Amino acid sequence: MEKSDHTCLDQYLAAFEESLASRNYKPDTLKNYRYLLRRFGRLLDDEAIAPSALTPDLAVELGRRLPATPQSQIKVPNLARLFVAHLIEIGVATRPPLTPAQAERTELLSNFETYLIRQRGLSPRTIYHVLRFADRFLDHRFGDNMLDLPALNVGDVVAFMEHLLTRKRPFRDKTPATHLRSFCQYLFAMRAAVQKPATVAAG
Structure with missing residues (x-):
């Protein structure tokens, strides 16, 4: 049973849950998140680590x-x-x-998010998941290295999908393939837009 003692994270939990509720997270999920984050908060208290000192890697x-x-x-x-x-x-x-590689990926995903909002009109929750799988795909293909988007091919997509299916808890639904297809379509359109001026100039 969850302890009732205060943790250093308690004051931020409500706002965090509100941000996720706007993405249509279910109440039971948010309740579980609160329980786990309070456990995490007690660990921070034991280690005398302030929330302001947290980084993604440290977390x-x-x-x-x-x-x-x-x-x-x-x-x-x-x-x-x-x-x-x-x-x-x-x-x-x-x-x-x-890092330069992180900045490059952040810019790409930010532009992709803008595309999903303006061109696709997807819901915030769907956009979140599409971006999440796009980021995971890039991480699987390039790791911490700079992106080489022209080098991407069908084999990279197949390898990533096989990676998802061979996890301890494999994805059984079709959403990863749908999300990844959206990302690949965006990359193809972006590449075509870049190549078009060069083709016109050459003509």
Whole structure:
């Protein structure tokens, strides 16, 4: 049963839950998130780590110290990273400097998000998941390296989908393929837009 003692994260939990509720997260999911984040908050209190000192990498490292039950489908390190992103967004924590590769990926995903909003008119929740799978695909293909988008091919997409299906908890629905298709269509359109002026000039 969850302890009732206050943690250093309690004052930020309501706003975090509101941000997720706007993406249509279910109440039971948010309740579970609160329980796990209060456990994470007690760990921070024990380690004398202030929320303002958290970074995404530190949150993941600390989150791995909390034991997870075999039945749990929520990974505490991933939830902790998501929560730190919220702390950064509201100005509590400081965003760490981006490497050139991270800056390049951030710009690409930001432009993709703008495209999804203006051209596709998707819901905030759907956009969140599409961006999440696009980021995971880039991470699977390029890791921490600079992007080489012209080098992407069908084999890279197949390899990523096989990676998802061979996880301990494989994805059984079709949404990853749909989300990844949207991203690939965007990359194709972006590449065509870049190549078109060059073709016209050559003619």
